[in-house]
Amino acid sequence: xxxxxxxxxxxxxxxxxxxxxxxxxxxxxxxxxxxxxxxxxxxxxxxxxxxxxxxxxxxxxxxxxxxxxxxxxxxxxxxxxxxxxxxxxxxxxxxxxxxxxxxxxxxxxxxxxxxxxxxxxxxxxxxxxxxxxxxxxxxxxxxxxxxxxxxxxxxxxxxxxxxxxxxxxxxxxxxxxxxxxxxxxxxxxxxxxxxxxxxxxxxxxxxxxxxxxxxxxxxxxxxxxxxxxxxxxxxxxxxxxxxxxxxxxxxxxxxxxxxxxxxxxxxxxxxxxxxxxxxxxxxxxxxxxxxxxxxxxxxxxxxxxxxxxxxxxxxxxxxxxxxxxxxxxxxxxxxxxxxxxxxxxxxxxxxxxxxxxxxxxxxxx
Amino acid sequence: xxxxxxxxxxxxxxxxxxxxxxxxxxxxxxxxxxxxxxxxxxxxxxxxxxxxxxxxxxxxxxxxxxxxxxxxxxxxxxxxxxxxxxxxxxxxxxxxxxxxxxxxxxxxxxxxxxxxxxxxxxxxxxxxxxxxxxxxxxxxxxxxxxxxxxxxxxxxxxxxxxxxxxxxxxxxxxxxxxxxxxxxxxxxxxxxxxxxxxxxxxxxxxxxxxxxxxxxxxxxxxxxxxxxxxxxxxxxxxxxxxxxxxxxxxxxxxxxxxxxxxxxxxxxxxxxxxxxxxxxxxxxxxxxxxxxxxxxxxxxxxxxxxxxxxxxxxxxxxxxxxxxxxxxxxxxxxxxxxxxxxxxxxxxxxx
Numbered sequence: 044x045x046x047x048x049x050x051x052x053x054x055x056x057x058x059x060x061x062x063x064x065x066x067x068x069x070x071x072x073x074x075x076x077x078x079x080x081x082x083x084x085x086x087x088x089x090x091x092x093x094x095x096x097x098x099x100x101x102x103x104x105x106x107x108x109x110x111x112x113x114x115x116x117x118x119x120x121x122x123x124x125x126x127x128x129x130x131x132x133x134x135x136x137x138x139x140x141x142x143x144x145x146x147x148x149x150x151x152x153x154x155x156x157x158x159x160x161x162x163x164x165x166x167x168x169x170x171x172x173x174x175x176x177x178x179x180x181x182x183x184x185x186x187x188x189x190x191x192x193x194x195x196x197x198x199x200x201x202x203x204x205x206x207x208x209x210x211x212x213x214x215x216x217x218x219x220x221x222x223x224x225x226x227x228x229x230x231x232x233x234x235x236x237x238x239x240x241x242x243x244x245x246x247x248x249x250x251x252x253x254x255x256x257x258x259x260x261x262x263x264x265x266x267x268x269x270x271x272x273x274x275x276x277x278x279x280x281x282x283x284x285x286x287x288x289x290x291x292x293x294x295x296x297x298x299x300x301x302x303x304x305x306x307x308x309x310x311x312x313x314x315x316x317x318x319x320x321x322x323x324x325x326x327x328x329x330x331x332x333x334x335x336x337x338x339x340x341x342x343x344x345x346x347x348x349x350x351x352x353x354x355x356x357x358x359x360x361x362x363x364x365x366x367x368x369x370x371x372x373x374x375x376x377x378x379x380x381x382x383x384x385x386x387x388x389x390x391x392x393x394x395x396x397x398x399x400x401x402x403x404x405x406x407x408x
Numbered sequence: 409x410x411x412x413x414x415x416x417x418x419x420x421x422x423x424x425x426x427x428x429x430x431x432x433x434x435x436x437x438x439x440x441x442x443x444x445x446x447x448x449x450x451x452x453x454x455x456x457x458x459x460x461x462x463x464x465x466x467x468x469x470x471x472x473x474x475x476x477x478x479x480x481x482x483x484x485x486x487x488x489x490x491x492x493x494x495x496x497x498x499x500x501x502x503x504x505x506x507x508x509x510x511x512x513x514x515x516x517x518x519x520x521x522x523x524x525x526x527x528x529x530x531x532x533x534x535x536x537x538x539x540x541x542x543x544x545x546x547x548x549x550x551x552x553x554x555x556x557x558x559x560x561x562x563x564x565x566x567x568x569x570x571x572x573x574x575x576x577x578x579x580x581x582x583x584x585x586x587x588x589x590x591x592x593x594x595x596x597x598x599x600x601x602x603x604x605x606x607x608x609x610x611x612x613x614x615x616x617x618x619x620x621x622x623x624x625x626x627x628x629x630x631x632x633x634x635x636x637x638x639x640x641x642x643x644x645x646x647x648x649x650x651x652x653x654x655x656x657x658x659x660x661x662x663x664x665x666x667x668x669x670x671x672x673x674x675x676x677x678x679x680x681x682x683x684x685x686x687x688x689x690x691x692x693x694x695x696x697x698x699x700x701x702x703x704x705x706x707x708x709x710x711x712x713x714x715x716x717x718x719x720x721x722x723x724x725x726x727x728x729x730x731x732x733x734x735x736x737x738x739x740x741x742x743x744x745x746x747x748x749x750x751x752x753x754x755x756x757x758x759x
Contacts (some may be wrong), residue, residue: 115562117567280707283708
C-alpha cells in the first residue's frame, strides 16, 4: 500500500489515503470490546495493579489534553496556560477542548469520548459533575488513557489522581483567620457563597464553622450564609440584604470569585465601604481596584497556573509509569518540587496564597 | 404619568370604537395593580426591617432595577408588535464588553456608551430585517441571533475580561453615585422610559405598533408600513439593550464573555408581569417598567427579611402565572362588556 515508486504517484497517493481512511473507518466500526482488549495488551501499565517504577524515564512526545469545566473562563485559561507551559517544556503536545458553559455536563462527556477515540495519552479534566463523567472516564482509562482531575474532582474511582488546589481544610480555616485578623477577633460576620448546592463551597464553609469553634474566635458570631448563585446581580442583592438585615455586621467572607468581586463592587460604592470587611477567594485582576481603593484589605487564592502545571507533571509521571496513583507514592513535578500522593489518590498543591496591597502587584491572572 | 389628557385618537386595538375609553381605563388599572402590589410589598418589608427604605436602601432598589427596566422597555415595544427579541441578553453582553474594551484603551466614557448603543442598534437592524423581510417567527429568528451574537462574543473576547481596574474612575462612579437617594442611572432610565412611552402613545408610528400587534393583517390593509415599524421596534430594542450593556459595565465593573447569559428570560418575565400581552397589541411601557421594578424588588426584599434566595425563582414564576391569569380574565370581561355595548347600540339603532 505504501509503495510510491510507480510513475502514477498521485494515483497511488489517492489509493493510500483511501486505504487509510477505510482502515480508520474499520477501526471505528469495530466493537469497543476488540479495541479495548487490543489496547490493554499493548499498554500493560493501564491496569491499576501495575507497580510504579520511580526511576522510569519521563516519556516525551505525549499528547496531554485539558478539559476544563468551561473554556473561555479566565480562571481556567490561566490554569490551562500553566499546564501548556509545563507540557511543552517536557517535550509533549498540549491541547485544550471543552464546553463554553460550565453546566453542560453532556457536552463534557462527549468531549471525553472524543479524546478517548483520538487516543490521547492523558486527560486533565475539571469535572462539572462528580458522577456524570464516570462511565466515559473509565472507558478512557480502559483504553490506556491516564486521567487526572484538577480543580473539581470526580468520584475517586473514576480517575487516577486528583490535583487539589489546596486542601479544603486549609482554605476554610485560613479564610476565617484572615477575617478574624481584619475585624480584631470580634463581631458578627456572614458568608456569601455561590449556589446552595456547590460542593466546594459547602465543604469550605464546613471547615470555616469548625474553625470558628476555637476559643480565640469566641467573640465572632457567624449570623448567616447567603447564596448569590455566582451571578453579579444576585450577589449584589444578597450583599445588600445581609447589610440591611444585620446593620452591625463587621465582615463578609465570600468563598467564590464571582461573589467576592460583586460584593466588593457593591461595598466600594456604598456607605459601608471600609466599615464592613470583605475577604474570601478572589483573583488578583478582579480585586485589584478594590484593594487599591481600600474596600478590601486582603483575600486569598491558589495560583491556578501552578495547579495546571502540577496536573501536567502528574499526568506525565502517570503515563511514564513513575506513579500509579496509589497513596504514598512520591514524585518530582519539574521545578515545582516533590509531591506525595495522599488519601483518595489526592495531591494537594499547597497552602493558599494571600494577596494584599503589597503583594497583589506581582500577580496577573 | 396619569394625566387626564384627552384620549389619543388611536386606532382602537380591538377595533371597537366605543370601548376605547374603557380599554384605556382597564390598562391603567392593570398598571395601578402592579404599583399597589409593589408599594405594599416595600412597606411591609420596611415594617419588618427599618433599614430597608433607608437612603442607601432606596438607592439600591432603583439601581437594581435600572438595567432590567431599560431592556424591558425595548422588549415591551417588540412584544407589542406581536414579536419577541430573545437576543437581548447576548446583545447586552457583547455591547458591555465592547464599551469596556474601548474604555480600557483610554476611550472617552460618553463615546463608549454611544458605541454600545450603536452596536446594539446594529444587532437590532439584523433582527428586524430577518423578522420583517424573512416572515419567519421572531421566536426562532432571535433564538438564532441569541446564539450567533453569543458566539461572536466568545470568539471575539475569548477568556479575556474587563475588571473594575480597567475602567476610568468617573465611569464607575457614574454607575453608583447620584443625587441623594436618586442614582444617575435611574434618572437616565426614567428619561428614556418617558421618551419611549410618549412616542408609543402619542405618535402615529407608535400607535401603528399597537395596531400591528392587534392584527397584522388588518394593519397591513389599513396602510401601516409593517416592515418599517417592525424594524423600528427591533432597532429600539437593540439600542436599549446596548445602553443597558454600557450601564451594566458601569454598575458591576466586571464583564466577561458569559455576561448576560439567560437574561432574556428575566426580561420577558418582567414584560409579561408588567401587563404587556404576549399576543401583542396591548400593554404599556410604564407597565413593563413596573414589572421590572417589581421583579428586582422581590429579589431585594427576600434577603432583607431573611428568606432564603431559593424561593426567588418560585415566586417569580408564580407572579408570572398570576399576571397571565389576571390578563386573561380581564380580556374576557372586556370582550363581554364590548359585546354587550355593541348589541345595545345595534338594538338602539333598530328601534
